[in-house]
Amino acid sequence: MSEAISHTMNTIIWITIPFIAYKIYSRYITYRADQEFGKSHGCLPPPRVPARKFLGRDRLTKIFEAASESRLMEYFWSVLKENGMTVDHVTLAKHSFSTIEPENIQCLLSGKFEDYSFGTRKQLMYALLGDGIFVQEGPEWKHSRELLRPQFNFREYGDLAHFSGPMEDLLRCISTTLMDPTSNRVVDLQPLFFRYTLDTTTSFLFGKSIESLKSGDKAVKFEEAFNVAQTFMAKRFRVAAFWRLVGGKELRDACKLVHDFTDEIIERVNEHNGARDEDKDDRYVFLDKVAKEIPDQIMETLSGKETLNRNDLRQVKYLTDVLKETLRLYPSVPLNMKTAVRTTCLPTGGGPDRKSPVLVKKGEDVSFSPYSLHRRKDFYGEDAEEFRPESLETGHTVPDFAFNLLTRHFPRWQEDLPLFRDELTKTWGYLPFNGGPRICLGMDFAMTEAAYAVVKILQRYPNMTLPPHEKVVKTGQEKQAITLVIAPEEGCRVVFDDRF
Incomplete structure (x- = not known):
């Protein structure tokens, strides 16, 4: 018996030793190849956090x-301000990089698009998003994108018909709340904006709209x-290789509710479309295939128009x-990440002068952060971290009332910003909607x-202020809820006055 055990152990050892030796040798060869690649391209390390x-x-x-203090994006921005616009760091033995250099971002999203993938994103997010376009890559992604592209031609929604019904429901919700003493x-x-x-x-x-602004409890549960x-x-992304430890029953229950709600939408729309097969609209291929200045400008530009269209909205330049500016300071997706599928290089950020590959x-x-990128003073001026409140006409500062910020001229986007100094920074220094093929x-x-939402709300309620005693803090210092997107932690509370 003991001899048999001894023989088995010896066999395991003789199998294991060559395997370990092979792995060590393979890693050494890979290491040498990486070093040769870096040397041939003049690569030098960036500052380390x-x-x-x-x-x-x-x-x-x-x-x-x-994250627990609702200041995660400000923390990431502070790390870059202290160490450099491109840095490397080690977290739980995982070596990675962060950059907000336009040249590097252009490389990630366009120039060397094929050198990078989403890495483990699909696995991390499968419970919520399944195999949808947000996690797809390669031929699957190209197919889904081509499927959706015709749908998003502005001619398909230029008459604003898809927005008018939900907006009436939103205004009705506001009115109902105001009637409550x-x-x-x-x-x-x-x-309300989420449901809109x-x-x-x-x-x-x-x-067909699901009319969540009318449905009450179901929409609230879905949102939650x-x-x-x-x-x-988001937590899974933060712990990297240990993402499987994050989740459990709470995540499964939340995803099930989201999926059930979505399935109900599809079922209701299928029933609706089935009832009108004869006059079916070919546009719905997606379903078949699977303050003052603004009010003044609105009155001046849109006066007398009962029905608005996309071109009308584009004429209100100040609104744009x-x-x-809102998307500059609070891009919906404040942080993004790519994983190298082969050894490659970023074009800048390394060496003592931080200009080497x-x-x-x-x-x-x-990783790259539009939130931090959009706060660079060398692109947006010395007040880059402020929501610009000055008046072109008087030079006075606007009082700290959120909606009163909309009552003065807004010069930043009419200036000759450093951002516009060349095509590279102009194209890759402002990324509220990502860039490149994706x-x-x-x-x-x-x-x-x-x-449309801003125009219709201000037309109905031209006088809005913050609630009395509402805490006002410097831009970026408010509590922020960071999931896959960014949102105010404490909501968007407004006092409405419908008196003209």
Whole structure:
């Protein structure tokens, strides 16, 4: 018996030793090849973010502390300001990079597009998003994108018909809240905007709105579940290789509610379309295939028009500038990441002068943050971290009332910003909708949707202020909810006055 055990152990040892030796040799060969690649391309390391504990555990601790205090994006921005616009760091023994250099971002998203993938994103997010376009790559992604591209032609929504119904429902919700004497005329717009977006999107993609602004509890539960699921997805990204430890029953329940709600949408729309097969609209291929200045400009530009269209909205130039500035400081997706599928390099950020190429080995992650990129003073001026409140006409500062920021001229986007100094920074220094082949198909739709909402709300309620005693803090210092997107942690509370 003992001899048999001894023989088995010897066999295992003789099999294991060559295997280990082979792995060590393979890693050595890969290491030498990577070093030769870096040398041939003149690569030098970028500044490293200091880590004082073994495996960079202190960095992970700081990340989770910042997240718990609702200041995660400001923490990431502070790391770049202190160490450089391209840095490397080690977290739980995982070596990765962060960059907000336009040249590097252009390389990630366009120039060397084929050198990078989403890495583990599909696995991380499968529970919520399944095999959808947001996690697809290669031929599958190209097929889905071509399927959606015709749908997002502005001619398909230029008459604003998909927005009008949901907007009437949103205004009705505001009015209903104001009639409640306990509301003190205060309305939290954030959940209403979420449902407005849900209703306009389903109307546009499916041909019928789910009317979540009317449905009450179901929409609220869906919103809560979706936010819970997104929060778990974000946590998974933060712990990298240990993402499987994040989730459990709470995530499964949230994803099930999201999927059930989505399935119900599809079922309702199928029933609706089945009832009107004879006059079916070919546009719905997606379903078949699977303050003052603004009010003044609105009155001046859109006066007498009972029905608006996309071109009308685009004529209110100041409104476009306000939306661009909002997206500059609060891009919907504040942080993104790519993983190298082969050893490659970033074009700049390394060496003492931080201008040399940077070696990126196969499997290493490179993150880039539009949130931080859009706060660079060398692109946007010394007040880059401020939501510009000056008046061109008087030079006076606007009082700190959120919606009163809309009552003065807004010069930043009419200036000769350093951002516009060359095509590289102009194209890759402002990325509210990503860039390159994967630039957001719905960016014009989103801008039109937001512009229409602002116009219609201000037409109905031209006088809005913050609630009394509402805390006002410096831009970027407010509490931020970071899931896969960014949103105010404490909502968007506004006092409405319908007196003209």
